[in-house]
Amino acid sequence: MTASSASSASSASSSQQPASAGPPGSANEPGQAAAGPPRAAADTEPDRPPDADDSGLLAALLDGMDAALMAFAADGTVTHWNHEAERILGWTAEEAVGRRGLTGWAVRAEDADGVRAALDTAMRAPGRQVHDFALLAKDGHRVLVRTQSSAVRAPDGRVAGAYCAFGESHTQLDLERAVALSEALFEDATWGVVLIDADLRPAVVNAHAARTFGMSRTALLGRPLGDVLAQGVEELEGALQHVLSEGPPPAISELWVTPRDGESELPRRCWRSGFIRLASPLAEEPVPLGVAWLFQDITDAKRTEQDGSLLRFRAHQLHRAGRAAAECPDPAEAAAVHLDFALAGFADHALVDLAGTPAPAPYGAVDADAEWDADPTPTGDGPGAGSAAAAGGPGAADRAPRLVRALASPAGVPGPSEAVPVTGIPVAYVPGHPALQAYARRGSVRASAGQAPAEGWAAIRNWPDGTVHGLCVVLRSRGRTVGVATFLRTPARRPFDRADADYAEEVAARIAAALDLAGAAGA
Numbered sequence: 137m138t139a140s141s142a143s144s145a146s147s148a149s150s151s152q153q154p155a156s157a158g159p160p161g162s163a164n165e166p167g168q169a170a171a172g173p174p175r176a177a178a179d180t181e182p183d184r185p186p187d188a189d190d191s192g193l194l195a196a197l198l199d200g201m202d203a204a205l206m207a208f209a210a211d212g213t214v215t216h217w218n219h220e221a222e223r224i225l226g227w228t229a230e231e232a233v234g235r236r237g238l239t240g241w242a243v244r245a246e247d248a249d250g251v252r253a254a255l256d257t258a259m260r261a262p263g264r265q266v267h268d269f270a271l272l273a274k275d276g277h278r279v280l281v282r283t284q285s286s287a288v289r290a291p292d293g294r295v296a297g298a299y300c301a302f303g304e305s306h307t308q309l310d311l312e313r314a315v316a317l318s319e320a321l322f323e324d325a326t327w328g329v330v331l332i333d334a335d336l337r338p339a340v341v342n343a344h345a346a347r348t349f350g351m352s353r354t355a356l357l358g359r360p361l362g363d364v365l366a367q368g369v370e371e372l373e374g375a376l377q378h379v380l381s382e383g384p385p386p387a388i389s390e391l392w393v394t395p396r397d398g399e400s401e402l403p404r405r406c407w408r409s410g411f412i413r414l415a416s417p418l419a420e421e422p423v424p425l426g427v428a429w430l431f432q433d434i435t436d437a438k439r440t441e442q443d444g445s446l447l448r449f450r451a452h453q454l455h456r457a458g459r460a461a462a463e464c465p466d467p468a469e470a471a472a473v474h475l476d477f478a479l480a481g482f483a484d485h486a487l488v489d490l491a492g493t494p495a496p497a498p499y500g501a502v503d504a505d506a507e508w509d510a511d512p513t514p515t516g517d518g519p520g521a522g523s524a525a526a527a528g529g530p531g532a533a534d535r536a537p538r539l540v541r542a543l544a545s546p547a548g549v550p551g552p553s554e555a556v557p558v559t560g561i562p563v564a565y566v567p568g569h570p571a572l573q574a575y576a577r578r579g580s581v582r583a584s585a586g587q588a589p590a591e592g593w594a595a596i597r598n599w600p601d602g603t604v605h606g607l608c609v610v611l612r613s614r615g616r617t618v619g620v621a622t623f624l625r626t627p628a629r630r631p632f633d634r635a636d637a638d639y640a641e642e643v644a645a646r647i648a649a650a651l652d653l654a655g656a657a658g659a
Contacts, residue, residue, distance in 0.1 A: 198216060198218040199218050199219045201218055201220060201301075202220065203220060203301045203302065203303050204218065204220040204221035204223070204224050204225075204281075204301065204302050204303060205217075205218045205220070205221060205299060205300070205301045205302075206218075206221055206232070206299070206300050206302075207288070207297060207298070207299040207300070208255065208297050208298050208299075208300070209296070209297045210259075210295055210296055210297050211236070212236055212237045212255075213234065213235070213236050213237075214232050214233050214234065214235050214236075214237075214238075215233065215297065216233070216299070217229040217232040217233050221302075224271075224273075224279060224281070224302075224303075224304060225242060225271055225272075225273045225274060225279060226273045226274030226275055227241070227242060227273075227274050231274075237252070238251060238271070239251075239252070241272070242271050242272050243269075243270075243271060243272055244270070244272055244278070247269060247270050250269055251269050251271075254267040254269065254283070254285065255285060255298055255300065257285075258285035258286055258287060258298050258300070259287045259295050259297075259298045260287070260295075261287075262287075263286065264284050264285065264286045265284070265285045265286070266282065266283070266284055267282075267283050267285065268280065268281070268282050268283075268305060269281065269283070271302075279304060280304070280305040280306075281302040281303060281304060281305060282302065282303060282304075282305045282308045283300050283301065283302040284300070284301050284302070285298055285299070285300045285301075286298065286299060321342060322340065322342040322343075323342070323343065325342055325344055326344060326432075327344060327430060327431060327432040328342065328344045328345030328348050328407075328429075328430065328431045328432070328433075329341075329342040329344070329345060329428065329429070329430050330342070330345050330356075330428075330429045330431075331414070331426055331427070331428055331429075332376055332426050332427045332428075332429055333425075333426045334380065334424060334425070334426055336360070336361060336373055336376055336377070337357075337358050337359060337360060337361075338356045338357055338358070338359065338361075339357065339358075339426060340357075341353045341356045341357065345431075348395075348405075348407075348431075348433055349364055349395060350395060350397055350402070351364065361373060363396070364395065364396055365393050365394065365395060365396060366394040366395070366396040366401045367392075367393060367394035367401075367404070368391055368392055368393030368394060369393070371391055371393075372391055372393065372409075375389060375391070375409070375411060376411070376427050376429070379411040379412075379413050379427045380413060380424050380426075380427060383413055384410075384411050384412055384413055385411065388408055388409065388410050389408075389409050389410075390406055390407070390408050390409070390434070390438070391406070391407050391409050391431075392404055392405070392406050393405055393407060404435075405433055405435045406433070406434050406435045406438040406439075407431040407432065407433055407434070408431060408432045408434045409429060409430065409431040410429075410430045410431070411427055411428070411429055411430075412427065412428040412430070413427055413428075414426050414427065414428055443635070446635075449481065450482075450639050453477050453478065453480060453481075454477075454642065454643070454646075456477060457473060457474050457476075457477035457478070457643075457646070458646070460473050460477070461473045461474055461646070461650065466654070467650045467651065467653040467654035468542075468543075468555055468650070468651065468654040470650040471488070471543060471646075471647045471650035471651050471654070472543055472552065472553040472554070472555065474643060474646045474647050474650065475488065475543060475545065475553045475621075475643070475647060476545070476552055476553050478623075478639075478640070478643040479545060479553075479623075482623065482636070482639065482640075483607075483623040483624055483625050483629075484603075484624060484625055484626045484628075484629065485545050485547050485599075485600055485603065485623075485624040486543075486544070486545045486553065486621065486622065486623050486624070487541065487543070487544050487545075487599075487621070487622040487624075488541075488542050488543035488544070488611070488619060488620075488621050488622075488647060488651070489539035489540060489541055489542060489563055489571060489619050489620050489621075489622070490539070490540050490542045490611075490618060490619040490651065491537050491538070491539060491540075491575065491617055491618060491619045491620075492537075492538035492539070492540050492560065492562060537572065537575045537576075538562040539562055539563050539565065539571060539572075539575070539619065539620060540558070540559075540560060540561065540562055540563065541556045541563055542555065542556060542558070542619065542651065543555055543556065544556055547600035563598060564598060565597075565598060566596065566597075569597060569598075570582075570583045570597070570606055570608040570622075571608045571620045571622055573608070574608035574609060574610050574620050575610055575617060575619075575620050577610075578610050578612065578617060579609075579610060580607065580608065580609045580610070580637040580640065580641060581607075581608045582605075582606070582607050582608075582631070582632045582637065583597075583605070583606040583607075583608075584604065584605050584606070584631045584632075585603075585604040585605070589604050599622075599624055600624065602626045602627070603624045603625070603626065604625065604626065604627050605624065605625035605626075605629065605630075605631045605632055606622060606623070606624050606625075606632075607622070607623045607624075607632040607636060607637060607640055608620055608621070608622045609621050609622075609623075609637065609640045609641050609643075609644040610644065611644050611645075611647060611648035611651065612644075612645070612648055613645075613648040613649050613651070613652035614652060616652075618648045618651055618652055618655075619648070619651070621640070621643070621644045621647055623636075623640055
């Protein structure tokens with residue numbers, strides 16, 4: 137019978153003996169069983185060497201390390217050599233363990249003094265020591281490594297040896313560069329960097345990105361993107377999901393977003409964005425850790441580019457309209473051509489009303505037809521640009537112009553503008569209508585229904601259904617007011633702005649000249 141079997145039998149037999157009585161809480165004598173029910177011999181485990189499992193676990197840990205490791209006894213004998221050290225240098229553990237020092241096989245004689253001094257320093261100095269030196273591979277080539285060495289001490293405090301963890305220097309440098317790059321991106325970068333986790337929530341945010349969002353770096357962490365973006369979040373989340381599943385897109389994308397500040401929305405911004413999928417290098421299969429989102433605000437440059445492109449397009453349209461109108465024998469047809477070219481990319485519908493005889497003045501009012509058309513007043517844009525009395529001279533505030541429909545583009549369906557049969561019946565515009573204001577002010581007047589248009593907003597103004605934005609510009613020719621041109625937009629387009637009014641006034645000048653010529657020819 138072996139020693140372990142004998143020990144097991146002895147242990148089993150002793151466990152079957154009755155426990156000795158003693159005071160409560162007192163320890164039993166060696167060899168006596170603990171108080172309680174007797175245990176069967178089958179419940180006991182055979183004795184084993186105390187270090188059997190620990191040594192196997194230690195060997196598995198050393199061989200599974202990503203870093204190469206070798207250990208030395210106090211006299212310099214190699215005691216440990218793991219698989220990563222074998223991969224880098226080619227020497228197996230059987231060939232390395234038991235050798236005295238590294239000179240002559242893992243270190244050239246010319247480099248031996250430096251390596252020996254580094255290991256001696258590690259044994260004497262506290263903490264870890266970092267050194268760079270060259271080792272010799274089994275095939276004869278030198279390998280530059282960066283080492284971290286530290287002394288191994290016995291329980292009594294004396295130096296029992298040293299361990300040396302090392303890796304190829306270029307690998308270490310790559311790691312240090314990667315760490316330095318990430319630190320620089322999150323501290324000093326002039327563009328936003330956000331790490332998005334697999335749940336599409338910000339995990340790390342750099343200072344520039346936090347300033348762009350108008351929030352602190354910690355306030356953004358873990359929040360859904362919909363909490364910080366009012367518009368554009370669907371496009372952004374779609375891009376992030378594509379990167380997680382398919383990888384980064386081949387080109388940089390430009391996203392228009394509207395940041396959210398509490399309950400209010402900030403102006404729209406254009407962010408030039410790039411995406412990089414992050415995967416764990418430790419997994420056998422690439423496991424996405426998230427997405428690195430790098431972006432830069434290019435709103436000002438993008439709007440400048442868009443404005444330049446819009447100006448070029450409109451200038452081209454005016455040029456084409458002028459050439460096409462020059463081929464029209466009828467001036468009224470030329471006016472319709474100018475109107476059609478102006479609608480492209482600008483408005484959904486257009487109306488042209490010609491000025492007839494003003495409504496009769498009340499008894500005692502001054503008849504000032506000449507002053508109505510000839511009195512120069514500054515061009516207005518909006519409700520506060522001028523007054524009807526100033527525009528029309530004495531008595532003008534008491535009379536409304538009679539605007540008769542002359543041209544109209546088809547509402548609801550695309551097609552060329554057509555002349556309306558002249559009936560002499562004025563359009564039933566209510567007082568204060570934008571067209572009447574434009575006529576009175578001799579300028580442009582913009583009107584918008586707002587984000588929640590009231591029911592019947594367009595019908596009250598005698599505009600086609602679905603209209604939410606209007607722009608009325610006066611038609612002036614030979615120092616006289618010829619009429620009013622109205623451009624209308626549906627909800628699919630933005631409201632008219634000052635640049636739109638400038639373009640409409642340029643078109644109106646050409647239409648007015650053509651209609652004035654048509655009127656003179658008819659007379």
